[in-house]
Amino acid sequence: MPFQRMTALFLLAFAAMQGSEAVAAPSAVDVRPWQLESASAIASTPWPASGQWLVDSPATTDAAPAQPKAAPTGLRRLLADFSMTLQNIRYRRGGRDPKTGFDCSGFVRYVFRHSAGVDLPVDSASQYRAGINVARADLKVGDLVFFKTRGKRVSHVGIYLGEGRFIHSPSTGKSVSISRLDESYWTRRYVGAKRPDVLS
Structure with missing residues (x-):
């Protein structure tokens, strides 16, 4: 069969198939x-x-x-975990940076800024005036605990870690470390606790 005739027949058959419902995709x-x-x-x-x-x-x-x-560990756990990575950084009055050292409020402020993306007030007394009052029995991880270490004014702050522990930058010659609320020194000076708005 000539090539041209084969081609024509093929084209006719293809056209017929396209018009047929029987072969529709x-x-x-x-x-x-x-x-x-x-x-x-x-x-x-x-x-x-x-x-x-x-x-x-x-x-x-x-x-x-x-x-x-499963629910993520949450912001409270993040705050606690991050704060503990800063242990052993030396105390420095007015310190706000891990490279040079922290004072107590500078340490707390740094943790909240880099974990929660929020800026707390610049000193412990101002931090105490912010947030929600928390009874000692209702403390949760990430809450702030406050003390009077000098005179009658709030002068020290730490971050509660649970089980009676808190992390803070204590004083000159010391470094970021964990203490207990039931230690006699801190028990006598304990003022109260606050829950920053970001944790409410």
Whole structure:
């Protein structure tokens, strides 16, 4: 058969196929065999050849809803963990930077700025006037604890770590460290606690 005639016949057959409903491409592919029974089935169900999943919407399936992920440790834990990375940095009056040293309020301010992205007041007395009053029995990680170490005015602050412990930059010749509220020195000088707004 001449080449030209074969070509013509092929073109006619192709045109006929295009006009036929019998060979129309399907509008969708049913991949129901890959439907998931539950969110946990993802790990054990083989990947389909199509590379796509077909999952019914919650309104049309009996599948159990996916369980929420475990809650993150939260801002309180972040504050505590970050504060403890600064242990052993020396005390420096007016200090606000780990490279040169911290005083008590500078340490607290640095932790909150770099963990929570908030700026607390610049000194312990001002920090004490901010936030929400917290009873000693209701203290939570990240709350601020205040003391009178000089005279009748609040002059010292630390960050509560839980279980009666707090972290602070104590005084000249010392460095950032952890102390206990039930130590006699701190018990006698304890004034109260505040919860910064970011933790409320």
